[in-house]
Amino acid sequence: MPRVTIDNQAVEVPEGATILDAAKQLGIEIPTLCHLDGCRPNASCMVCVVRINGRADLSPSCATPVVDGMVIESETEAVHEARRTALELLLSDHSGDCLAPCVNGCPAHMDISSMNRLIAADDLRGAIEVVKADIPLPATLGRICPAPCEPSCRRAAVGGSVAICKLKQYVADQDLETDAAYVPTCEPHCGKSVAVVGAGPSGLSAAYFLLRAGVDVDVFDRNTLPGGALRYEIPPERLPRDVLNGEIDVIRRMGARFHADEALGAEISLEQLQLAYDAVVIATGGVDTDLLGHMGLETTRQGLRINPESFGTNLEGVFAAGGAVRPSKLAIRSIAEGKAVAGCVVQYLEGKDIQRPDEVGFNVRLGKLTAEQLTGWFESASREARHEPENPVQGLDAEAAREEAMRCLHCECGAQEDCRLREQAAKYQANPKRFSGGIGRPVSLRVEHPFVLYEPGKCIACGLCVQIAERDREALGLTFVGRGFNVHIDAPSGARLDEALRVKAQECAEACPTGALSLRAGVAISEPR
Numbered sequence: 001m002p003r004v005t006i007d008n009q010a011v012e013v014p015e016g017a018t019i020l021d022a023a024k025q026l027g028i029e030i031p032t033l034c035h036l037d038g039c040r041p042n043a044s045c046m047v048c049v050v051r052i053n054g055r056a057d058l059s060p061s062c063a064t065p066v067v068d069g070m071v072i073e074s075e076t077e078a079v080h081e082a083r084r085t086a087l088e089l090l091l092s093d094h095s096g097d098c099l100a101p102c103v104n105g106c107p108a109h110m111d112i113s114s115m116n117r118l119i120a121a122d123d124l125r126g127a128i129e130v131v132k133a134d135i136p137l138p139a140t141l142g143r144i145c146p147a148p149c150e151p152s153c154r155r156a157a158v159g160g161s162v163a164i165c166k167l168k169q170y171v172a173d174q175d176l177e178t179d180a181a182y183v184p185t186c187e188p189h190c191g192k193s194v195a196v197v198g199a200g201p202s203g204l205s206a207a208y209f210l211l212r213a214g215v216d217v218d219v220f221d222r223n224t225l226p227g228g229a230l231r232y233e234i235p236p237e238r239l240p241r242d243v244l245n246g247e248i249d250v251i252r253r254m255g256a257r258f259h260a261d262e263a264l265g266a267e268i269s270l271e272q273l274q275l276a277y278d279a280v281v282i283a284t285g286g287v288d289t290d291l292l293g294h295m296g297l298e299t300t301r302q303g304l305r306i307n308p309e310s311f312g313t314n315l316e317g318v319f320a321a322g323g324a325v326r327p328s329k330l331a332i333r334s335i336a337e338g339k340a341v342a343g344c345v346v347q348y349l350e351g352k353d354i355q356r357p358d359e360v361g362f363n364v365r366l367g368k369l370t371a372e373q374l375t376g377w378f379e380s381a382s383r384e385a386r387h388e389p390e391n392p393v394q395g396l397d398a399e400a401a402r403e404e405a406m407r408c409l410h411c412e413c414g415a416q417e418d419c420r421l422r423e424q425a426a427k428y429q430a431n432p433k434r435f436s437g438g439i440g441r442p443v444s445l446r447v448e449h450p451f452v453l454y455e456p457g458k459c460i461a462c463g464l465c466v467q468i469a470e471r472d473r474e475a476l477g478l479t480f481v482g483r484g485f486n487v488h489i490d491a492p493s494g495a496r497l498d499e500a501l502r503v504k505a506q507e508c509a510e511a512c513p514t515g516a517l518s519l520r521a522g523v524a525i526s527e528p529r
């Protein structure tokens, strides 16, 4: 049996094994896109390259058989750079959006598409769970938020953007009106406690997400009632107090203890809080920088100085977010920061290196599309124009909300959670614009099959689906079409995908390393396995 060394570890492998097989045997992870166990090597993506001692060029590990005595390196600078370049070349002509454009526009990055899908399916319980995964005060925001997500909505080009904010309000109002409003499940108590100073949007949000993570929370506020600017600056005609109180009550039921009429620097001191709690979050809104300076906190002209990557102030265990750092009139931004600071505090309490958790990760974007390019996305969406509520405070009624939700095009990539191209691009910090002079492939979504969607602009021509279809039982199968950068797969002789893939569609979609072939959301699959 040949014996090889990879990254200074020796291993014996069966005759005919590849370098990738040997690496797997050693537990060394080499990234792959066009490789699938059981399929012939195609060696088209070059993401799996390694360095073999004595060879000038790097070699694809998935297609290179080992030879006795080989010495291989899989983690050098040059190997990493080559993998990054391979990914950037694949991305240079990749036409897709990892995330729906509205998610990028929403400071809290709420999963708007899933909310819309659940409203359209009349699953309001599911919808409120989706909303409250990112936004603790949706009924409140539905009435006051200027909806920065909506200008990015793909439907803006056809009948007006989806009324995202009013749909969120509808879901939250319906929930508050039930006898059993949704109270999110919290992780088991972790034994740590945090003082949140300020019960405005950022403080309430920080408290909510800390509670969800199993942290004990006391919220201190200088006012008699919680809500901060939401209660004391927005008139009740615009934001009815039963709505605000109802949403705060959910946070109370999750375990928050509210302490009224306790102002920092007057009734309570920072020193006391530091002694009594494992961490302190200052979320007081606008601050008196002189007062905070006397407490030993560093300030800027706008508010508290923080490390933007961790929300940490200059004092150990003291964090700050929202208007206490920088004035903002946008409550959704304060709420998003409350969530982010809570994530940082949880990492701090766990003794981890803090990484700001509110980034959306690697993301390619299509930019603006024309109505013609959007044809495929309209296959299952309503063509009606946007519904506006007659009374914005009361919001949409049930019928209008369902119809509005059906206008959503669900622009996110069907593979956003398991796309290997996205995963590796994030890992190797690939820049999708590095080779952006490419032709830019046409954007299209083909809805021809009952369980799978096909987007040729995301195909990296790995051929795995072609092999799977030809390997067994597909009479027609798939073939490569196009030239140069525009090579992609298709059904032969102008056939449709549902004719080409009668029994192997699911397997092809699961094998596809990108979102080119993806399973349709919410569709039951009835294919022989």
Ligand code: SF4
Residues within 6 Å of the ligand: 094, 095, 096, 097, 098, 099, 363, 364, 413, 414, 415, 416, 417, 419, 420, 421, 422, 458, 514, 515, 516
């Ligand atoms: S195929 Fe992957 S990289 Fe492309 S849009 Fe989808 S998730 Fe993003």
Ligand code: SF4
Residues within 6 Å of the ligand: 100, 101, 102, 103, 112, 113, 116, 152, 153, 154, 155, 162, 164, 407, 408, 409, 410, 411, 412
């Ligand atoms: S159509 Fe739907 S998924 Fe697409 S941007 Fe608008 S709300 Fe988001």
Ligand code: SF4
Residues within 6 Å of the ligand: 458, 459, 460, 461, 462, 463, 464, 465, 466, 488, 489, 508, 511, 512, 513, 514, 516, 517
């Ligand atoms: S559609 Fe087929 S050829 Fe294209 S990336 Fe997916 S599996 Fe590979």
Ligand code: FES
Residues within 6 Å of the ligand: 031, 032, 033, 034, 035, 042, 043, 044, 045, 046, 047, 048, 049, 060, 061, 062, 063
């Ligand atoms: S070349 Fe090896 S996985 Fe693509």
